[in-house]
Amino acid sequence: MDIDNNLICVKDLVKTYKMGDMQVFALRNVTLNIEKGAFVAIMGPSGSGKSTFMNVIGCLDYPTSGEYYIDNENVFKLNKDRLAELRNKKIGFIFQSFNILARTSAIENVELPMLYNSGIDTKERKERALAALKSVGLAERAFHMPNQLSGGQQQRVAIARSLVNNPLVIMADEPTGNLDTRSSYEIMEIFQKLNDKGITIVMVTHEMDIAQFARTNILFRDGKIVSNSEVIDRKIATDEIKNLPILDVNEVLT
Amino acid sequence: MKLINLLKIAYRSLSKNKLRVLLTMLGIIIGVASVIAMLAIGQGSKENIQTSMASLGINSVMIYPGSTNQGGVRMGAGSYSTLTLKDVDAINSKCDYITDVSPVVSKSSQVIAGNQNWHTNVVGGLNQYFKIRDLTVSVGSSFSATDEHTAAKVCVIGQTVSTNLFGENANPVGKFIRINSIPFKVVGLLAVKGQNTFGQDQDDIIIAPFSTVMKRMLSTLYLNSILASAKSENDIDNAKSQISTIIRIQHKLTPADQDDFTVRSQADIAKTFESISNVMTILLACIASISLLVGGIGIMNIMLVSVTERTREIGIRMAVGAKSRDVLFQFIIESIFISVLGGLIGIVLGILIAFLVSYFGKWPVVITGTSILLSFLFSSVVGIFFGWYPAKKASNLNPIDALRFE
Numbered sequence: 118m119d120i121d122n123n124l125i126c127v128k129d130l131v132k133t134y135k136m137g138d139m140q141v142f143a144l145r146n147v148t149l150n151i152e153k154g155a156f157v158a159i160m161g162p163s164g165s166g167k168s169t170f171m172n173v174i175g176c177l178d179y180p181t182s183g184e185y186y187i188d189n190e191n192v193f194k195l196n197k198d199r200l201a202e203l204r205n206k207k208i209g210f211i212f213q214s215f216n217i218l219a220r221t222s223a224i225e226n227v228e229l230p231m232l233y234n235s236g237i238d239t240k241e242r243k244e245r246a247l248a249a250l251k252s253v254g255l256a257e258r259a260f261h262m263p264n265q266l267s268g269g270q271q272q273r274v275a276i277a278r279s280l281v282n283n284p285l286v287i288m289a290d291e292p293t294g295n296l297d298t299r300s301s302y303e304i305m306e307i308f309q310k311l312n313d314k315g316i317t318i319v320m321v322t323h324e325m326d327i328a329q330f331a332r333t334n335i336l337f338r339d340g341k342i343v344s345n346s347e348v349i350d351r352k353i354a355t356d357e358i359k360n361l362p363i364l365d366v367n368e369v370l371t
Numbered sequence: 372m373k374l375i376n377l378l379k380i381a382y383r384s385l386s387k388n389k390l391r392v393l394l395t396m397l398g399i400i401i402g403v404a405s406v407i408a409m410l411a412i413g414q415g416s417k418e419n420i421q422t423s424m425a426s427l428g429i430n431s432v433m434i435y436p437g438s439t440n441q442g443g444v445r446m447g448a449g450s451y452s453t454l455t456l457k458d459v460d461a462i463n464s465k466c467d468y469i470t471d472v473s474p475v476v477s478k479s480s481q482v483i484a485g486n487q488n489w490h491t492n493v494v495g496g497l498n499q500y501f502k503i504r505d506l507t508v509s510v511g512s513s514f515s516a517t518d519e520h521t522a523a524k525v526c527v528i529g530q531t532v533s534t535n536l537f538g539e540n541a542n543p544v545g546k547f548i549r550i551n552s553i554p555f556k557v558v559g560l561l562a563v564k565g566q567n568t569f570g571q572d573q574d575d576i577i578i579a580p581f582s583t584v585m586k587r588m589l590s591t592l593y594l595n596s597i598l599a600s601a602k603s604e605n606d607i608d609n610a611k612s613q614i615s616t617i618i619r620i621q622h623k624l625t626p627a628d629q630d631d632f633t634v635r636s637q638a639d640i641a642k643t644f645e646s647i648s649n650v651m652t653i654l655l656a657c658i659a660s661i662s663l664l665v666g667g668i669g670i671m672n673i674m675l676v677s678v679t680e681r682t683r684e685i686g687i688r689m690a691v692g693a694k695s696r697d698v699l700f701q702f703i704i705e706s707i708f709i710s711v712l713g714g715l716i717g718i719v720l721g722i723l724i725a726f727l728v729s730y731f732g733k734w735p736v737v738i739t740g741t742s743i744l745l746s747f748l749f750s751s752v753v754g755i756f757f758g759w760y761p762a763k764k765a766s767n768l769n770p771i772d773a774l775r776f777e
């Protein structure tokens with residue numbers, strides 16, 4: 118296994134679910150290396166195992182068998198506490214359903230990972246949370262509650278939360294699944310900026326045009342990787358947003 | 372993990388879920404308050420019985436005419452005419468275990484002073500009567516042996532009688548009253564005793580020399596009862612059996628005959644009442660435990676109902692790097708806070724209720740440390756356990772399972 122140049126090395130990952138007598142294979146011997154600085158989009162039909170794969174490499178779930186190294190650490194040999202530290206310091210995870218704390222302001226949500234990171238004092242925590250919110254364009258919404266924010270804004274809070282501990286990799290499972298085109302592109306713009314700064318990004322998406330913002334596309338089918346290809350004609354989000362048609366209210370009304 | 376961070380996390384979580392916190396606390400508050408209030412009421416009545424029993428003269432022995440355990444038509448003790456002065460003399464000379472003895476006669480009478488009148492019980496007794504019943508004269512004096520010999524028309528009156536005849540705070544000593552049209556001179560005022568165990572006003576009484584009541588007011592040879600006091604608590608039982616023997620001989624009863632009198636000690640009555648009030652305390656404790664249990668179930672429910680939401684919350688926290696113990700610590704701090712604060716409010720409320728009951732209900736209450744400690748500990752344990760247990764379960768899940776929990 119080529120650990121040295123790769124941030125993520127996955128070998129023979131198998132995940133089965135028991136449904137009564139039946140065994141459902143969610144992952145069948147998945148082997149994959151992801152380099153530092155990569156921007157990978159994972160695609161594939163529904164039920165092909167994308168989320169299962171993401172949860173395993175995001176250290177949120179255990180596989181049935183297989184090996185997994187992240188940043189040269191043998192993940193499945195770590196105890197639960199070390200795994201929690203890994204999630205805290207090296208991985209930023211973004212969910213399709215946002216998963217931010219209800220009745221908790223944007224800034225407090227973003228502060229959350231830092232509360233579980235003892236190296237950061239109160240002053241630094243506030244500053245970094247605010248900076249993260251600023252980087253996703255939500256500085257002026259810092260003290261809004263989730264129910265006062267749009268879906269796209271909530272997802273940006275989740276992104277701010279995922280990057281606030283300066284992770285090596287951001288993993289996102291359908292981050293734009295609940296969002297309209299403009300919001301989706303805005304998220305891609307953030308991802309591309311983060312990627313340009315050297316942060317590795319792995320995301321799952323159903324949409325071809327979203328996958329075009331990544332550098333590499335991986336295709337899952339039946340719990341296996343069936344293709345792994347460079348993106349030709351990669352799209353740049355900043356440009357795409359400029360080209361989006363601006364909805365003219367007068368035009369619609371007439 | 373820094374403690375300050377965990378405290379901050381718990382504080383934020385509490386302040387964001389005020390309704391849930393309040394509802395949980397309510398269970399604890401109600402449980403603790405009701406236990407404290409009820410046990411205070413129960414304990415209060417128990418101690419009230421004990422003190423009022425003691426105030427009757429704990430060593431006193433009473434002899435009533437008639438038997439309480441006769442077959443057939445049962446008549447209450449006291450409705451027979453079998454006791455005479457001869458019995459008193461016999462007891463006085465033959466019983467080794469008593470210090471004082473006094474015959475007692477009484478008559479319900481109309482009393483008039485000036486334009487005021489009052490209906491009360493006039494008791495005739497010897498000077499010893501005061502000693503046996505532990506009565507003290509606060510103003511003036513009790514009557515003398517000479518008064519007894521001459522059947523003097525003097526009397527000692529209780530505070531209630533004095534108030535009704537002469538008004539509040541008046542000094543009745545030296546004044547004259549008419550009992551059934553016979554003029555009596557008031558020579559003393561009894562110290563206030565208040566109500567007895569049965570709720571009777573012990574200050575609503577007039578005491579006159581035995582011979583006066585016997586000769587001037589009643590035309591009978593028989594006594595209502597005989598009152599004696601044992602030398603000490605340990606002599607009560609001996610005194611009782613010896614008095615029985617003496618009176619049986621005095622009344623010439625054969626072994627086949629049943630007693631035509633009843634000997635009872637104050638301690639017997641006290642015991643009966645104590646056991647009654649013990650039953651009451653147990654009953655109240657049962658009710659209190661049930662309310663504590665209901666409170667506990669309330670706490671449990673609200674904790675368990677919020678588990679779905681909280682399991683997802685735990686999933687989110689673990690996904691961003693919380694360790695199992697961080698999560699557990701947060702939940703334990705939260706439940707300790709809720710339980711302790713709820714418990715403290717419950718204690719204050721319980722004490723308040725007890726005081727309101729004693730103030731408005733004129734019911735004696737005694738708040739015991741045990742009831743406070745017991746209810747507080749129980750509700751805290753319940754609160755902390757049901758805060759901890761679901762969190763323990765959730766924090767053992769994989770983050771993804773916690774996030775998917777339904």
Ligand SMILES: Nc1ncnc2c1ncn2[C@@H]1O[C@H](COP(=O)(O)OP(=O)(O)OP(=O)(O)O)[C@@H](O)[C@H]1O
Binds near residue numbers: 135170
């Ligand atoms: N908790 C579970 N219990 C049982 N089976 C599961 C569970 N989670 C996933 N599966 C099964 O594993 C397979 C892969 O599921 P997964 O969620 O990874 O698919 P996916 O590629 O993310 O699909 P989608 O695009 O719809 O999100 C599916 O057949 C699914 O039914």
Ligand SMILES: [Mg+2]
Binds near residue numbers: 167169290
């Ligand atoms: Mg999925």
